[in-house]
Amino acid sequence: MSKLFIGLMSGTSVDSIDAVIVDFAAKPLKLIASHKEKIPALLKRRLLHLCYPAADEINQLGQLDRLMGKLLAYASLNVLKKAQITPNKIIAIGSHGQTVRHMPHGKSAFTLQIGDPNTIAALTGIATIADFRRRDLAEGGEGAPLAPAFHRYLFSKVRSDSVMVNIGGMANITVLSPRKVLGFDTGPGNVLLDAWIKKHRNLTYDRNGTWAAKGAINQKLLRRLVADPYFARKPPKSTGREYFNLQWLHKYLCEKLKPQDVQATLTELTAFAITQSINTYAQTARRIFICGGGAYNRCLMQRLIALNPSRQIATTAMLGIEPILIEPIAFAWFAYQTFSHQPIDLTSVTGAKRPVILGGVYHS
Numbered sequence: 604m605s606k607l608f609i610g611l612m613s614g615t616s617v618d619s620i621d622a623v624i625v626d627f628a629a630k631p632l633k634l635i636a637s638h639k640e641k642i643p644a645l646l647k648r649r650l651l652h653l654c655y656p657a658a659d660e661i662n663q664l665g666q667l668d669r670l671m672g673k674l675l676a677y678a679s680l681n682v683l684k685k686a687q688i689t690p691n692k693i694i695a696i697g698s699h700g701q702t703v704r705h706m707p708h709g710k711s712a713f714t715l716q717i718g719d720p721n722t723i724a725a726l727t728g729i730a731t732i733a734d735f736r737r738r739d740l741a742e743g744g745e746g747a748p749l750a751p752a753f754h755r756y757l758f759s760k761v762r763s764d765s766v767m768v769n770i771g772g773m774a775n776i777t778v779l780s781p782r783k784v785l786g787f788d789t790g791p792g793n794v795l796l797d798a799w800i801k802k803h804r805n806l807t808y809d810r811n812g813t814w815a816a817k818g819a820i821n822q823k824l825l826r827r828l829v830a831d832p833y834f835a836r837k838p839p840k841s842t843g844r845e846y847f848n849l850q851w852l853h854k855y856l857c858e859k860l861k862p863q864d865v866q867a868t869l870t871e872l873t874a875f876a877i878t879q880s881i882n883t884y885a886q887t888a889r890r891i892f893i894c895g896g897g898a899y900n901r902c903l904m905q906r907l908i909a910l911n912p913s914r915q916i917a918t919t920a921m922l923g924i925e926p927i928l929i930e931p932i933a934f935a936w937f938a939y940q941t942f943s944h945q946p947i948d949l950t951s952v953t954g955a956k957r958p959v960i961l962g963g964v965y966h967s
Contacts, residue, residue: 604628607635607688608942609679609696609729610935613671613718615772615794615844616896617647617701618807620675622682623928624693625935632757632936636686637928640678646670653703654844664703664717671701672722679727690728697938697962698723698733699930705843707745713737714746720965728967732938735961744953747841749961751777751786751952753933758892758922765890766881767919769929770897772797773842774877778885785884786952787838790876791847792897795869798849803862812902818867827855828872834879839954873897874906881911894919898926937961 606628613620619642624635642650650671653663675698683690700716707714720733736746754767754777767777774792778785793808800809809815831851833842856865881888891914897903898918908916918926940947946958 605692606939607693608935608939609682609693610931610933610938611675611678611696611698612931612934613642613675613699613701614896614930615702615792616797616808617642617650620678621927621931622678623931623935624682624686624688625932625939627936627939632932634924634928634932635688636682637931638678638682638685640674640681642674646674650701650703667703668717668719669722671717672719673726675700675718676723676726679723679729693729695730695732695938695942695964696723696727697735697934697936697941698731699735699934700733702843705747705841705845707740707747707841712740714740720963724965724967730967731965732941732962733965734963735934735937738959738961739949739953739955742955742957742959744949744955745839745841746953747843748775748786748788748952749937749947749949750775750930750933751784752947752949753936754786755779755784756936757924757929757932761892761922762890764887765892766885766888768877768891768893770873770877770893770895770900770903771930772844773847774873774895774897775841776877776880776885778888783951784948785838787880788841789880790834790842790873791869792873792895793900794844794847795849795852796866796873796900799852799862799866799869802849808896809866809900809902812870812900812905814863815866815870816902818861818863818865820871821860821864821868823858824855824860824865824868825871825875827857828868829875829879831855834876838884839952841953867902870900870903871906874903874910877907878910889914891916892919892922893917894924894926894929896927
């Protein structure tokens with residue numbers, strides 16, 4: 604008998620919602636269908652605006668929470684249509700939501716993902732499980748990254764000398780160990796690359812890393828960037844566009860450089876931070892598997908290969924799952940775990956005090 608769940612993921616880049624249908628009755632899990640729902644340009648601009656302090660935030664938050672909820676519901680209905688599956692066959696939807704603020708430190712630490720799960724449940728007729736990150740934070744964790752727990756589950760048979768690297772807006776690593784899960788955000792993934800090319804070429808991202816490949820890495824700038832305190836911090840640690848943004852970059856951009864040289868240097872920063880983290884916390888790793896949107900950036904992949912000459916580097920396609928689908932499948936799995944009343948152990952990843960059941964259930 605099938606155990607069908609939908610997973611929804613909208614990442615830091617705010618380009619689209621990835622939706623999947625997964626059957627957890629199959630061993631290993633079976634991907635039934637996937638769908639990409641584009642986020643309209645105006646909604647994207649409003650979401651990105653909300654990521655930074657501004658006037659009228661409460662009205663904007665309320666409106667965008669509902670609008671994002673509707674779009675997440677449409678993504679769910681569209682993946683069902685593609686699979687020719689009716690909503691009553693789905694046990695639950697796992698929705699990550701859209702992160703608009705991630706402030707995991709201090710006495711009033713918080714993380715906020717919007718995309719009203721009440722709206723998703725109402726429009727789809729399917730129970731929706733959401734708000735996964737705030738429970739982890741309430742238990743003393745940083746609320747991110749969550750994916751390492753899923754990486755360990757999904758790739759439990761992958762040799763323990765391997766590392767999973769997810770390159771979304773931010774980049775994080777998972778050390779695949781039989782003893783415990785270790786994972787953390789290494790720093791920026793695509794977020795600075797996307798922001799810089801948007802500013803200089805009005806493009807949403809550097810397709811294949813083509814623009815970066817035309818530039819030259821500026822070693823002086825790179826040294827200043829990697830000297831930022833974040834990279835020396837010990838895990839658990841997580842970050843977001845609140846920290847790594849163009850304002851952050853301009854603090855270190857002391858001389859006028861060709862824009863494509865800056866893009867090349869930012870690409871090197873992402874590759875360097877990932878490599879440095881692996882060298883520090885997974886010295887014996889011989890295989891690196893890449894997922895997330897960064898897996899499609901040829902220039903970035905080439906730099907990772909160059910910086911890791913003794914390691915085999917491949918995308919998760921080699922393991923049977925397209926890189927862009929790992930995270931939405933992860934949130935289908937988190938929903939499955941919540942529905943099954945199974946706690947998730949992120950104590951060695953986020954710093955949570957104990958394993959807990961993540962997410963809240965919104966019945967249809």
